Amino acid sequence: MKTISIINLKGGVAKTISATNIAHILAVVHNKRVLLVDNDKQGNASKMFGLHSYDKPSVAELMTTHNVNLDEIIAHTQYANLDLIPANMTLLKANLEVMLDTTRPQQTRFKTALRSVEDEYDYCIIDNAPDINISTINALVASDDILIPIKIDKFAFDGLAELKEQIENTKEDLNPGLCLRGCLVTCYQRNEVNKQGEEWLKTQTEYPVFNTHIRRTEKVDESTFATTPIIEYSRRCGAARDYLKFVEEYLSK
Amino acid sequence: MKTISIINLKGGVAKTISATNIAHILAVVHNKRVLLVDNDKQGNASKMFGLHSYDKPSVAELMTTHNVNLDEIIAHTQYANLDLIPANMTLLKANLEVMLDTTRPQQTRFKTALRSVEDEYDYCIIDNAPDINISTINALVASDDILIPIKIDKFAFDGLAELKEQIENTKEDLNPGLCLRGCLVTCYQRNEVNKQGEEWLKTQTEYPVFNTHIRRTEKVDESTFATTPIIEYSRRCGAARDYLKFVEEYLSK
Numbered sequence: 001m002k003t004i005s006i007i008n009l010k011g012g013v014a015k016t017i018s019a020t021n022i023a024h025i026l027a028v029v030h031n032k033r034v035l036l037v038d039n040d041k042q043g044n045a046s047k048m049f050g051l052h053s054y055d056k057p058s059v060a061e062l063m064t065t066h067n068v069n070l071d072e073i074i075a076h077t078q079y080a081n082l083d084l085i086p087a088n089m090t091l092l093k094a095n096l097e098v099m100l101d102t103t104r105p106q107q108t109r110f111k112t113a114l115r116s117v118e119d120e121y122d123y124c125i126i127d128n129a130p131d132i133n134i135s136t137i138n139a140l141v142a143s144d145d146i147l148i149p150i151k152i153d154k155f156a157f158d159g160l161a162e163l164k165e166q167i168e169n170t171k172e173d174l175n176p177g178l179c180l181r182g183c184l185v186t187c188y189q190r191n192e193v194n195k196q197g198e199e200w201l202k203t204q205t206e207y208p209v210f211n212t213h214i215r216r217t218e219k220v221d222e223s224t225f226a227t228t229p230i231i232e233y234s235r236r237c238g239a240a241r242d243y244l245k246f247v248e249e250y251l252s253k
Numbered sequence: 254m255k256t257i258s259i260i261n262l263k264g265g266v267a268k269t270i271s272a273t274n275i276a277h278i279l280a281v282v283h284n285k286r287v288l289l290v291d292n293d294k295q296g297n298a299s300k301m302f303g304l305h306s307y308d309k310p311s312v313a314e315l316m317t318t319h320n321v322n323l324d325e326i327i328a329h330t331q332y333a334n335l336d337l338i339p340a341n342m343t344l345l346k347a348n349l350e351v352m353l354d355t356t357r358p359q360q361t362r363f364k365t366a367l368r369s370v371e372d373e374y375d376y377c378i379i380d381n382a383p384d385i386n387i388s389t390i391n392a393l394v395a396s397d398d399i400l401i402p403i404k405i406d407k408f409a410f411d412g413l414a415e416l417k418e419q420i421e422n423t424k425e426d427l428n429p430g431l432c433l434r435g436c437l438v439t440c441y442q443r444n445e446v447n448k449q450g451e452e453w454l455k456t457q458t459e460y461p462v463f464n465t466h467i468r469r470t471e472k473v474d475e476s477t478f479a480t481t482p483i484i485e486y487s488r489r490c491g492a493a494r495d496y497l498k499f500v501e502e503y504l505s506k
Contacts, residue, residue, distance in 0.1 A: 009342060011264065011295050041412070042264050042383075052408065089262060089412040092385060130295075131384065132345060155305065159294070159342035 009159030019127035262412030272380035
C-alpha cells in the first residue's frame with residue numbers, strides 16, 4: 001500500500017477536492033483498491049461521500065484507541081474499491097488527548113493502525129487539515145509521498161516554508177522514506193497571473209511541480225454541492241480531464 | 254476597552270465577514286475607536302483591509318515578544334477609528350514557540366499586551382481561527398464577550414459542545430468575567446431548513462441567540478473580492494442592513 005498525504009497549510013487551495021477526486025479516479029478508472037482517510041475535523045471529504053456522522057467511529061478513534069480495529073472504523077463508499085475513514089469535530093478533542101497521553105508514542109498512531117490494512121489496499125490517500133498538529137504529523141509519519149495542492153495567487157507561497165520545514169523534521173526524525181512528490185497547481189485560470197506564477201514555480205528548484213495543472217471550472221463547485229466526484233458529475237469539463245491526466249502523470253513517475 | 258472574540262470551531266460560518274463588518278460599523282457608524290485583531294494564520298481579515306504582509310510585524314510577534322510594543326504592530330486601516338493587528342502564516346510557528354516556552358505564562362500574552370492600549374480603544378474585536386490552539390486560548394483569556402457566528406445547516410452544531418467546554422474551562426481557570434453573549438445566525442436563507450433551524454436554536458437554553466440574523470446575499474461574497482466592508486460596498490443589501498441592526502442590538506444589551 002502506497003500512502004499519499006495531500007497537505008497545504010493554506011485553506012481554500014482544493015485539498016479536499018484533490019484528495020477525493022484522486023482517490024475516486026484511482027479506484028474507478030485504474031481499478032486500484034483505495035482507502036481515503038479524512039484527517040480534517042471539518043469532515044468535508046466525509047461529507048463528499050455522505051459519510052459524515054457522529055454515530056459511528058472516525059479518525060478520532062484511530063488516534064486514541066490502543067490496538068484499534070480499523071475494520072470497525074472503515075466505511076464503504078458507494079464506489080467499489082473506495083473506502084473511507086471519516087472525520088468529524090471529535091478529532092479536535094482526540095488530538096488534545098493524544099498530546100496529553102505520554103504513555104504511548106504520539107506520532108506513529110496512523111502508521112501503526114494503517115499497517116494492519118496494508119495488504120487490503122493499493123493506495124491510501126490522506127486529506128489533511130490546513131494545520132500542523134498531532135494528527136497531521138501522524139499523517140506525515142505514515143506517508144510515502146506528499147502532494148501539495150497550490151493555487152496561484154498573491155499569497156500562494158504563504159506557509160510553504162513552514163510546511164517544508166515540518167516535512168524535513170519528520171523525515172529526519174521519524175520517516176526517512178518520506179518524499180515530497182510535488183506541487184499540484186489547482187484552480188488554474190487563463191490569465192497572466194496564473195501563467196507567470198506557474199512558469200515561475202516551475203523554474204524554482206525548492207519544490208518539484210507536476211506538469212499537469214487543474215483548471216478552475218464552476219463544475220467543480222457544483223460537484224461538491226452535488227457530493228459527486230467530478231468525473232461522474234461532468235466528465236468532459238476541464239477539471240475532470242485534468243484530474244484524469246494528473247493521476248496518469250502521478251502513476252507514470 | 255471591551256474585548257469581543259468572534260469564534261466557532263467550524264470553518265465557513267462567516268467569522269471573518271462578521272468580525273470585519275462589526276468592527277467597521279462600530280468605528281464608522283457608531284464613532285467608536287476600534288482595534289481589530291486578526292488571530293487566524295490565513296490572514297483573511299488582514300487581506301480585507303489590504304494589510305496582509307510578511308514585511309511588518311503581526312500577531313505572531315504579539316505572541317512571542319516579551320514586553321511587546323503594540324504601537325509597532327498596530328496598522329491603520331483606511332478608516333478613521335479602525336486599526337488592525339494583522340496575521341499571517343508566521344502565527345503557526347509562533348504558536349509552537351509559545352507552547353515550548355515555559356519561562357513565562359503562555360495563556361495571558363494577548364491579555365497583557367492589550368492592556369497597554371486599553372485607553373486608546375473602545376472596542377477590541379478578535380477574529381479567531383476555527384481551532385482551539387494557544388492563540389485562540391489567549392483570545393478567550395483576553396475577552397469580555399464571545400460571539401459565535403453560526404450557519405444553519407445539517408452540521409451547524411458540530412463543535413459547539415467542544416467550544417463551550419473550552420469557554421467554561423477558560424472561565425473557571427483564567428477569566429471568570431468571560432461571557433458567552435450569544436450565537437449570531439449568518440448566511441440566513443428564506444427556506445424551511447433555516448426557519449426551523451433558527452426557531453429550534455431559539456428554544457434551546459444552552460446557547461443564547463441574538464434576535465437579528467444576517468441574510469445571505471451575493472453582495473457579501475462580492476464585497477470580499479472587492480475588499481470593501483459591506484455597508485460601503487452595498488449599503489442597501491440585506492446583509493448590510495442586518496449587520497447594522499445586529500450592532501445596534503449588541504450595543505443595546
